[in-house]
Amino acid sequence: MLKVNRFYSAILLFLFLFPLGAEAPQVEAYRRARNLQENRKYYQAVEAYTELVRRYPVYADPVIGLAESFFFLGEYQDALHYIQDAIRLRRGSTSLQVLHGRILVGLGRFDEARKIFSQVIEAEPNNMEALLGLAELDVAQGEVGNALQTYEDALARVPGDKRIILGLLLLSDELERQEASQTYVSAAVRYHGDSPEVQVAVARHYIRRERFDDALHHARIAVSLQPDYQPALLTAARALLLKNEFDEAIEYLLNALKVDPADAGTLYSLGMAYEMAGRPEEAIRSYTSVFRSRRDDELTRYALESLVRRSTPGDHPLRETLAEYHLNRGIEFESRFLMDKAAREYRLAVQLQPSEARYRMRYAEVWKTLGYYAKYLSYLEGIVDEGTQSEDILDELEIQRSLQEDGIAQSWGLGQFEIERNEYRLGVFYIPSESTMEKYMGERIAADLFVDFLSSMERVAVTDLRARMVSSFAEAFGIARGRGDEYFLLLSFDETRRSFSVYADMYLAVNGAGMEERKVYRTGNDRVSDALDRAVRGIHASLPLRGNLLRREFDAGLLDIGALDGLEEGDELLIFPPEAVSLLRDRLGFAYSEDDMVGRFTVDGIDDLVAEGTIEALGFFDYINEGDILIMPGEAPPPVPKKDDQREGLYQELLTIQ
Template identity: 25%
Template sequence: MKKSACKFILFVFLSLFAAVYAFAVPSGTYSALDYFSEAEQLRNRNDFLGATELYREALELNPKYGDAWYSLALCCYNLKNYDLALEYAGNAEKYSKNMDSVRNLQGMSLVCLGRLDEAEKIFSSILETSPNNIDARFGLAELDLLDGKISSAEFLYSEALKRDGTNRKALLSLALVSAEMGKTESAANYISQALESHSGSSEVHYLAAYLAAKSGNLREAELRARSAIQIQTDFDDAYALLSSILYTQGRYDEVLDICLFRIGRNRNLSDAWYLMGLSQKKKGDVEGALKSFETGLSLNPQDEVMRACFEQTVADNIPVEDSRRQGWASFHISKAREYAAKFDGPGERFEYQKALSVAPLDLSVRQNFADLLSREGLYELYLKQLDFISANSVPVVTQEDNVRRNENSPEVKKTAVQIRNEDSAEALKNLMAGNLSERWNVDPFYLDKTRWNIGLYFQKKNVRLIHADLEEIAVRAAGDIFSAVPSTSVDVLTEPIGGYSDAFRHARSSGRDYFIIISPEESERSFGLKAYIYSARTGTKTTEIDIYRTGNDCMARTLRRFRRSVLDILPIRGKIVSATNGTLLVDLGRSDGITAGSKFDVVRRGSIRTKDRGPGITYDEKNILGTFTAVTVNEELCSGEYKKRGFYDVMNAGDEVVLVELSENSGSSESVASSARPAADSSGEPVVQNSESNEDASSVKEALKIQPRESELVGLIRNII
């Protein structure tokens, strides 16, 4: 009996040991189907990284497992590895039975890779064989959104919903599209249906929070965002949205808590560092904000909005003598050298100007900028930079060989650069001894050349998914880029306006010529700017500008193009500085695109006004005092012959000249027109070709062709799982 009991106990023990061992070492017993089943569970919980590993394990055991290839491609798509998604979908196509799903995934991957024509062919071919396929309609709808055909996209999503009345992606996409079109009631209806049919989906609550915030219902938005987090505790996008909602409400301490929580889980979240810096700035902790921005930029150096915000914070709060400014300007110095290597003069100049705005006392940067001006033939500006460098240079004792020493003293006298600068300055002063500024005893750099007063305004969205305060940062950056334009005075209102009437009232009362309402948009890989330009005198629309750029430096390239587009509609106007014996001195020169033989109307001071509609200026015939023809043209000044109109000469210094006709030499090397000067005739048509007009071929193509546009809306719909 005892022996039987012992045998039974031993049998039970061995059975339990075998079971435990089987669970402890599953690799020998797991099949491809087992790995696939576990991976599916992880994918359904949005753990795409964990699922990817298990799908690969399944494919190691069965390389012809079509469903595993397809699911692995789905994970890569959701992780934004679109090349891999396309490759794995191709493998799935060899072995999978569900061909339409595989081909739809191929099409969506092609859309994300920018191969839109190939994607459209795939979706259209699917609908030819499967007219009720919903996913193909989703693909075609996204193509319409990229082309700006939002109504067509709405129709396709509606057709998809007719075929599946509770389809989550159809309901959420229609809610987002309706909100974008201003159909608030329809958007609320679709999101309510989605919440009713998919109440356990964190994604549905997340998008409900976004739409509530977009409509201004921040309380509802906060509740929905918290619901999304409760359903899926590792939903980082929901934490980011909640922090943006709280930031909009001014609850900065709570924002900081969430940002620290997100950073604690993943220190590489540059957007969390950005929002933390904004919140610290709002609380008055400038040093903390600068450190947060610096950390964020070290993680993502190409985040142009964060860099602009960082530099604006530096400009507002840090003394120009602060030694840290030189380090902060290093990014722009590197970019300038990159542009120089590509022989892109306007880009190089822009980056050196940005570097000098951050570190104006950095003489090495100013030296590089001066050398650039010399290469561009702007010798008067070059001489001014040399004078500044000489006045601010500090002698440094060194043992280097590139210095001149007194043989009887170890004291350093001058470096090689100082010697070269002094020699260049002396030579230039000798060459310029007979120029107009010397002959007329006028320093052109002390003249007030302001001809145009422009106001910049913006309206603010309630919530931004990538960069909070984007509008304020973008409008300040747009204003800053005009700081190098001597003929324009740009006033930036850093508080949002309620609408067009507020902007018109403010601009008219401030005596502006034009006012511009700016609307920036961004995605992870693009930046766009819509600008509506109005006459501040009449309130009528002058023109509108729509610019979109993708890739690196997309914000900087957009802003440069915006400046050029504005200057292209501003007529070239000058002022009479002095007059003697029928000869006039005018404050226009080669930098403005003027060459000998250019003709102007001389107009009574204060009689020029903007046109009632469209670009350009107008003035009464009775206010034309005569004509002026440029004969001698320097960089910033020109002189020439004045012919009066009528019997009496009533022209005085301070009266204006308006370009009527450029000479035939305007395109020759004699002109060194700057990209930072007005370039239009009196009708507002550009007549001067400046240094930035010769963009590289790819930029010209990008500026002219109709491009597929990434946007916040497209990004949200694309991420719906």
């Protein structure tokens, strides 16, 4: 009886979903939603599928559509929710199991994904979707060679398959197999030349090869095949931007906005195109429009702020709006005792409104909270020198001067923030072709922000105010060596929808030897600024500490390094004549002979940028002089090996192939 009731219920459900004599309205609605998805209009598809699921909760197809759409949007947690529902509604479906595995790869749950793919392949050895899912997993884990082999095996089984050919093209480009790449370009165009997706993939291949005319040719073919295909319009615009043909690029971007007026990536690219074309007002409007839907878009915000600082007068109202954003974030970070982040935000506010005392006071007070009272006093003096008449600030200035009148620097008659310090001369360069950025000129914005953060650190003098773009390591090496840098940095970046990575490789300028290779990877909110800030702090900490003897009175001396440099009371430093110490040529540290050492210095008292202590001469004669160099004892750190990393950017691009 129970089986009969179940059968009867199933028949009623079938008749409800698919009434006889006419196509059910839900089926027609599903087809419209599916058409939106197939045309990559995922947001509209999600809206349509969601309405279907609300009205017909046991109808499996729209649930599957939601899982697929969220997957291609990169919203893997939502995709996981719907694929689990879909599997319950349609048990035994291997295609849903494969999609489940692909979603788990996106979530970084690699072991679970591999188990699912392996189970499907064990049951169906020729299941192509599961095999390609394993290849995607290999790419996500950095095993690009394994993925390439899987795709090659798949092509042997299914010659001419579009997804496989385009996957092979992308992977061959990544591995710089140029002959193979050209073979797959020819195959893609021969078998699927009428596909706008294929023409876009070929155009992107030529962009990666810096063959911009060929890229533009194929992008234009894609547009002719489907005039409202947004990836084609954007790829054509990118090729034109790279050819410095900004006006025509703007036309393509405006057409792309007709397809999706709120697309943040298109609005950013349009803003950059206007900026490069010398149309700052239109660029500012376009950048600002991004924040209607993407308030957390850091690179666009920094591009906008940089342009505003360079192109608007000091009283422009947008300066205050942008500065207030950083002020409020700084206050929030400060309330959570994240003082380094608070200082970063207040400093950005000051850069936008340098004459506004309340921003400068917030920045100054961070240093007071951190216990650097001399630095706090120096900022107070700067605020007053700029003409503030605030009684509170003037009173605070007098209090701090009184409290610090017996400080170390004052007792030696020196202004510690006015002395010329022994800073490291650093050059900063970037090679655009070595970065994987979603945004046009994104590496320039990130590199300039890196320089801005690095310039705020003690003991560092960045040679250029902005990072310099170069075409090769050799060019950077030649520039850095020629102008007398001590070290130089080569930056590259990876950006995906959810993550940001910075690679900062440090070299000795005199011979180009590698000193260290540093990678910082971040996801979530503030990922760009957090990654850059972490990289800068790591580089700053890795520079070996050195100072100079500023003053000497008998066995007492004053150094030009202090608490802000990491020096502590009780530290012991070695004293050498300046010519006796040089930088090691194979790793970070100093080269010297102990025979040249003339004394030791023990730190007795410390201030923010100076320290005093006791001098002990070695031997019968005293050869210690003002200007001598002091370094910490100990071995230099070993070289840092570069680690293989996950290829998330490549993985995300592979997912765009359908």
